[in-house]
Amino acid sequence: MLPQSIQNLVDHFTTLPGIGPKTAEKLVFFLLKRAPKDLHDFGAALSHIADNVQLCSLCQNFTDTELCQICSNPRRDKSVICVVADPLDLLALESTHDFRGLYHVLGHNINPLEGITPNDIRIKELVQRIEKADPQISEIILALDANTEGETTALYLARLLHKYPVKITRIGKGLPMGSDMEYADAMTLSNALEGRREI
Numbered sequence: 001m002l003p004q005s006i007q008n009l010v011d012h013f014t015t016l017p018g019i020g021p022k023t024a025e026k027l028v029f030f031l032l033k034r035a036p037k038d039l040h041d042f043g044a045a046l047s048h049i050a051d052n053v054q055l056c057s058l059c060q061n062f063t064d065t066e067l068c069q070i071c072s073n074p075r076r077d078k079s080v081i082c083v084v085a086d087p088l089d090l091l092a093l094e095s096t097h098d099f100r101g102l103y104h105v106l107g108h109n110i111n112p113l114e115g116i117t118p119n120d121i122r123i124k125e126l127v128q129r130i131e132k133a134d135p136q137i138s139e140i141i142l143a144l145d146a147n148t149e150g151e152t153t154a155l156y157l158a159r160l161l162h163k164y165p166v167k168i169t170r171i172g173k174g175l176p177m178g179s180d181m182e183y184a185d186a187m188t189l190s191n192a193l194e195g196r197r198e199i
């Protein structure tokens, strides 16, 4: 039986992916050995992201400012948008240092089994970007996972965006079927980006 305050924190840890009750207890007891100042700093860092992190008004990625660092960088090519499902996919692509355009983060793939429809992800914001873009967007790269959900999302977007005068490409070559973008290594992603095909 744990004291209530400790149990409370254990319960919070178990809400994280891959953390069961035993691991949660281990983490909390590890924290209990730390200096009170470290614990306050940890708590403050959590509060800080709750209060200060927002979605970039353009690409919908997490940011501390209205426009994220990528969207506000004048050296990025604003005519190319790479669409990803998850911010971690964006990080994976940035680690290749091969892509100089902007991104659009959908937040999720379309997944009917989990009840995630096109209306639940940030497709509307993508369409608005294409319609309002100045200079015009010349290419949309769909960098979506090589699994059923990624495939469904890519097909939906390809159909939806067909009416706009923009080239739509899909990366994929070299990405093993069923793979998550965020776990692909930089070389694989680099090759997949290089070998993208128009759809």
Ligand SMILES: [Zn+2]
Pocket (backbone or CB within 6 Å): 056, 057, 058, 059, 060, 061, 067, 068, 069, 070, 071, 072
């Ligand atoms: Zn942005």
